Amino acid sequence: MRASTVKNPAAEAPKPESNYLNNGHTIASWLLTKDHKRIAILYLISVTIFFAVGSFLAGLIRAELILPRGVMLENETYNKIFTLHGVVMIFFFLIPSIPATLGNFLIPMMIGAKDLAFPRLNLLSWYLYIIAGLIAIVAIAMGGVDTGWTFYAPYASMYSNSQVSLTIGAAFLAGFSSIFTGINFIVTIHKMRAPGMTWFRLPLYVWGHYSTSIIIILGTPVVAITLLMLLAERTLHLGFFSPELGGDPVLFQHLFWFYSHPAVYIMILPGMGVISEIITCFSRRRIFGYEFVAFSSLAIAGLGFLVWGHHLYVSGQSMYQGMVFSIITFLVAIPSAVKVFNWSTTIFKGSVRLQTPMAYALGFMGLFLVGGLTGLYLSSMATDIHLTDTYFVVAHFHFVMVGGAVMAMLGGVHFWWPKMTGKMYNEHLGKLSAAITFVGFNLTFLPQFAMGYLGMPRRYHYYYLWPDFQIYHILSTAGAFVLAIGYAMPAFYLLWSLKHGKDAGPNPWGAKGLEWTTPSPPPTENFTTIPIVTEEAYNYDPELAEREETLADMLEHDYSPEGAGN
Amino acid sequence: MPGSLLAQFNMPLMPEQASEFAKPYDSIFFATTALTVFFIVVVVIMITVFVIRYRHGVKADRSNAPTSHMLLEITWTAVPFILAMGMFFWSSYLFVQQRIPPKDAQEIYVIGKQWMWHIQHPNGIRENNELHVPVGKDIKLVMIAQDVIHSFYIPAFRMKQDVVPGRYTMQWFKATKPGKYPIFCAEYCGTQHSEMGGYVYVMSQADFDKWQANGGEKVKETDLTPVAQGKALFERYRCATCHVDADTERGPTLFGLVGKTRDFTDGSKKVADREYVRESIVSPEKHLVKGYDNTMATYKDDITEDQLLYLYEYIRTLGGPSRKPASAPAATNQTGTTR
Numbered sequence: 019m020r021a022s023t024v025k026n027p028a029a030e031a032p033k034p035e036s037n038y039l040n041n042g043h044t045i046a047s048w049l050l051t052k053d054h055k056r057i058a059i060l061y062l063i064s065v066t067i068f069f070a071v072g073s074f075l076a077g078l079i080r081a082e083l084i085l086p087r088g089v090m091l092e093n094e095t096y097n098k099i100f101t102l103h104g105v106v107m108i109f110f111f112l113i114p115s116i117p118a119t120l121g122n123f124l125i126p127m128m129i130g131a132k133d134l135a136f137p138r139l140n141l142l143s144w145y146l147y148i149i150a151g152l153i154a155i156v157a158i159a160m161g162g163v164d165t166g167w168t169f170y171a172p173y174a175s176m177y178s179n180s181q182v183s184l185t186i187g188a189a190f191l192a193g194f195s196s197i198f199t200g201i202n203f204i205v206t207i208h209k210m211r212a213p214g215m216t217w218f219r220l221p222l223y224v225w226g227h228y229s230t231s232i233i234i235i236l237g238t239p240v241v242a243i244t245l246l247m248l249l250a251e252r253t254l255h256l257g258f259f260s261p262e263l264g265g266d267p268v269l270f271q272h273l274f275w276f277y278s279h280p281a282v283y284i285m286i287l288p289g290m291g292v293i294s295e296i297i298t299c300f301s302r303r304r305i306f307g308y309e310f311v312a313f314s315s316l317a318i319a320g321l322g323f324l325v326w327g328h329h330l331y332v333s334g335q336s337m338y339q340g341m342v343f344s345i346i347t348f349l350v351a352i353p354s355a356v357k358v359f360n361w362s363t364t365i366f367k368g369s370v371r372l373q374t375p376m377a378y379a380l381g382f383m384g385l386f387l388v389g390g391l392t393g394l395y396l397s398s399m400a401t402d403i404h405l406t407d408t409y410f411v412v413a414h415f416h417f418v419m420v421g422g423a424v425m426a427m428l429g430g431v432h433f434w435w436p437k438m439t440g441k442m443y444n445e446h447l448g449k450l451s452a453a454i455t456f457v458g459f460n461l462t463f464l465p466q467f468a469m470g471y472l473g474m475p476r477r478y479h480y481y482y483l484w485p486d487f488q489i490y491h492i493l494s495t496a497g498a499f500v501l502a503i504g505y506a507m508p509a510f511y512l513l514w515s516l517k518h519g520k521d522a523g524p525n526p527w528g529a530k531g532l533e534w535t536t537p538s539p540p541p542t543e544n545f546t547t548i549p550i551v552t553e554e555a556y557n558y559d560p561e562l563a564e565r566e567e568t569l570a571d572m573l574e575h576d577y578s579p580e581g582a583g584n
Numbered sequence: 585m586p587g588s589l590l591a592q593f594n595m596p597l598m599p600e601q602a603s604e605f606a607k608p609y610d611s612i613f614f615a616t617t618a619l620t621v622f623f624i625v626v627v628v629i630m631i632t633v634f635v636i637r638y639r640h641g642v643k644a645d646r647s648n649a650p651t652s653h654m655l656l657e658i659t660w661t662a663v664p665f666i667l668a669m670g671m672f673f674w675s676s677y678l679f680v681q682q683r684i685p686p687k688d689a690q691e692i693y694v695i696g697k698q699w700m701w702h703i704q705h706p707n708g709i710r711e712n713n714e715l716h717v718p719v720g721k722d723i724k725l726v727m728i729a730q731d732v733i734h735s736f737y738i739p740a741f742r743m744k745q746d747v748v749p750g751r752y753t754m755q756w757f758k759a760t761k762p763g764k765y766p767i768f769c770a771e772y773c774g775t776q777h778s779e780m781g782g783y784v785y786v787m788s789q790a791d792f793d794k795w796q797a798n799g800g801e802k803v804k805e806t807d808l809t810p811v812a813q814g815k816a817l818f819e820r821y822r823c824a825t826c827h828v829d830a831d832t833e834r835g836p837t838l839f840g841l842v843g844k845t846r847d848f849t850d851g852s853k854k855v856a857d858r859e860y861v862r863e864s865i866v867s868p869e870k871h872l873v874k875g876y877d878n879t880m881a882t883y884k885d886d887i888t889e890d891q892l893l894y895l896y897e898y899i900r901t902l903g904g905p906s907r908k909p910a911s912a913p914a915a916t917n918q919t920g921t922t923r
């Protein structure tokens with residue numbers, strides 16, 4: 019094998035004896051670890067399992083809707099399934115996904131630190147998350163919950179006979195898990211940067227997490243309190259939300275969305291960070307407008323707290339209140355637009371390599387664009403009247419959260435997989451899975467925009483009152499099965515690569531960033547010597563990059579079957 | 585055969601435009617769509633061209649690649665901003681129109697409960713899960729829920745409003761095209777949420793009159809109008825033990841109440857409207873009229889939402905006070921004008 023990159027002679031050095039993976043093989047050495055990288059792997063395994071569960075439930079929902087009167091489920095079962103799908107995907111997959119896996123793994127390495135500021139807190143937050151997951155499973159075993167992941171009162175507090183209290187308990191604990199992660203990140207980013215790592219040399223990925231963590235620690239306590247209030251109303255009959263007890267049902271929605279709208283940004287901002295890393299690396303370009311991209315994250319985090327009322331235009335809130343929320347919602351869309359323009363321009367005059375992470379990142383851009391722009395229909399008060407609570411909304415938020423956050427998550431996992439495991443996966447299969455995911459995704463969710471505009475309400479098990487929606491449901495279900503293939507593929511070839519993949523070396527992509535200066539997999543203390551940072555992030559040179567060849571380039575061109583995992 | 589299989593399905597592209605609001609609504613919808621498509625096309629073309637032109641190994645000028653450009657940043661911040669503000673004003677204007685009904689709109693009551701829509705016409709006709717309306721008339725729906733939040737949604741009219749327990753909400757429309765259109769409940773409300781719907785029948789005035797004359801082709805539960813039912817309830821619950829045609833020591837008069845400003849013991853003021861009347865019956869202690877103690881008992885557990893609506897309709901018909909405030913409560917249990 020030739021040297022993996024011209025610029026990284028370290029690749030030729032003998033493999034390090036000890037890395038974070040082989041440093042201890044017992045189960046206890048994993049379950050009691052304080053190493054942020056091992057905790058990240060624990061999270062990666064857990065969120066993947068939850069993602070599989072959530073996706074299976076989505077498949078049931080989609081299969082059920084092929085016929086106007088349903089295929090196999092009772093309406094009560096159906097309601098429990100979409101509720102669980104939502105709860106699992108939001109609280110147990112999307113919110114922890116990028117922060118707790120990639121964030122945990124990368125933030126200390128990207129800023130040149132040995133670990134997070136509070137390693138024990140980090141482990142505790144994983145345990146809270148797992149306990150929350152177990153409680154959710156108990157809730158399912160005891161009959162499930164049928165309120166929707168939004169737990170609207172007074173239905174959830176007074177009328178639902180399902181396991182609402184347990185499920186709320188699970189969401190509550192999962193919330194604390196993410197608060198701990200948020201605190202850990204903020205302190206780490208403030209206090210543990212390597213010498214020379216100034217704020218404006220931070221990778222944009224770190225900026226994304228910084229903004230997210232601010233939202234987490236300001237917003238999550240509010241939803242925790244809201245859920246406690248709901249619990250108190252349910253069990254002790256304290257009147258907060260139910261008019262029968264003297265409460266106000268719309269108050270619940272205000273409190274709930276005060277957290278849950280910013281929660282969308284918790285999901286998407288780290289994703290945007292991933293995209294910034296990938297686009298720059300695979301274009302070999304300094305990011306266009308670094309400061310604008312960094313500050314747009316903060317702007318999104320800040321403004322994101324002021325827009326919750328756009329979920330309530332038709333709830334009975336005053337229309338003047340609605341107008342204030344509408345105008346701020348339009349404002350918060352702009353920093354996202356700025357990011358898209360900056361990423362696109364970053365490719366200009368680059369030296370573009372279309373390897374798997376880049377394929378996912380380009381897919382992200384396309385899908386996030388659609389997700390973001392269709393948000394305009396819902397920010398506009400008039401158009402929202404007709405579209406809210408229909409499949410248009412379902413399509414919109416899947417484009418943002420699944421097309422956006424999940425694509426970014428997959429792109430990130432593919433980008434940093436060689437770093438995390440020291441192995442290269444099969445590049446052809448990687449690109450194929452990105453393509454299948456993109457096509458399947460569009461086939462699944464584009465028809466839902468049409469369906470929503472036609473008036474198909476969400477959370478509907480039947481539509482025999484107006485069966486015109488059927489053709490769109492069929493298309494959408496077909497898409498879901500294509501998408502399922504796209505999502506399942508990486509699980510196989512990535513695991514395969516663990517055994518059969520080519521050794522990655524420290525920097526197979528030819529990327530910048532401190533995490534690429536250390537061996538793959540990294541040693542337990544990340545760096546042998548604390549690095550000193552002397553240059554800006556993304557100090558790429560596209561002209562030079564034309565002449566260099568990385569391990570990934572070589573694998574792409576003369577791919578040999580006995581090598582990277584066929 | 586796949587051909588005939590496909591022919592089984594119709595593939596509608598838009599819902600019917602059956603109300604006056606639908607046309608301007610669709611204008612905004614399609615303008616937004618044009619904008620969306622435009623931006624998607626621009627960005628996708630830009631990315632595709634860059635990716636192909638600057639692909640690794642392809643000869644191209646890569647020198648002096650820019651890393652920032654103030655004017656460009658300002659432009660692509662300002663242009664979306666201006667477009668967004670345009671959409672904001674256009675859309676909010678239409679929203680406000682949709683929320684302010686014409687003064688003389690015909691009121692119809694809608695009560696949502698798990699899992700049914702009860703509809704109550706002013707002449708006493710009731711319907712469940714069906715709403716018959718004449719074409720070309722302004723109709724205002726006054727809505728409340730009995731249990732959880734529901735949402736009254738007619739896609740063909742492009743209108744939807746949550747129906748909330750404990751407070752009245754409202755929406756209005758003018759139907760423009762006879763036909764049968766679906767009504768849905770759009771806010772998740774429990775087990776049979778998906779079945780909580782029905783149809784609105786828009787009829788020509790002549791057909792509607794005929795329908796009405798036949799008593800709505802349905803067995804009516806009663807032929808009394810809401811006002812008459814309200815009066816009966818007023819008597820049954822003996823409201824007039826305290827509320828007579830003038831203020832007494834026992835209670836303030838309800839004559840001329842609706843629309844009047846009330847002064848409360850806590851110093852606040854409020855115009856007596858539908859919401860206030862309902863609250864005064866359900867939780868009278870919340871706003872005590874100046875000069876009175878909290879002596880009225882709540883009727884919360886005895887009275888249903890439809891009865892509250894009837895009582896309001898009846899109280900609304902009571903004119904101004906017919907005599908000067910009496911110093912002593914007349915031992916009367918009836919009001920002068922209602923007999």
Ligand code: HEM
Pocket residue numbers: 072073076077079080100101103104105107108111112166167168412416419420424462475476477478498501502
């Ligand atoms: C194969 C991919 C997926 C399909 C086909 C799918 C499909 C659906 C469907 C049909 C609904 C029900 C809509 C309704 O009746 O209101 C739904 C709801 C939802 N989905 Fe997905 N979904 C998929 C993946 C995901 C993923 C990956 C996430 C998050 C990471 C997600 C998050 C949600 C949420 C939060 C809801 C709302 C649940 C609620 O209404 O309570 N979905 N999805």
Ligand SMILES: [Cu+2]
Pocket residue numbers: 696699733734735769770771772773777780
């Ligand atoms: Cu309902």
